[in-house]
Amino acid sequence: MKTLPTSFRLLASLLTLAVLFLSACGSKEGKVEGVNMLYGTESKVWKTDKELSAGGEKVKQTDAQEDERLTFFANGQYNMTSPAGAVNGKYTFDQPGKKIMLTPDGAATSNSFDVVTLTDDKLTLKSPEGAELRLEKE
Secondary structure, eight states: OOOOOHHHHHHHHHHHHHHHHHHTSGGGTTOBOOTHHHHOSSEEEEEEEEEEOTTSOEEOOOHHHHTOEEEEETTSEEEEEETTEEEEEEEEEETTTTEEEEEETTOSSOEEEEEEEEOSSEEEEEOTTSOEEEEEEO
């Protein structure tokens, strides 16, 4: 089995950061609205706010991680960019189950995350290991 490329690890870090950010947003925490909050009318760009480890500790972000952007499109595609490069793929969002699955183009496996919070300006994703990524709308 192949080792995950750096871009997949970057995506996981970005998503973990988004989850952490949204869960710290007071009254919006735990609120998961409609899928259109994910992509707006056509697309929406999310930037990292912060990341929490599985133990709940804040993870210090590098300059490169702070420059990461995750864009969701209305057509089920996503794009993640960082100073190291870009990853494109498809996503599916299960609103009742509060889960999102990201499948990078050309990958045989997907990355699944719990959607802790999804509002117009906050997105928090939680990895199966318990780490959170908190994102905010750019």
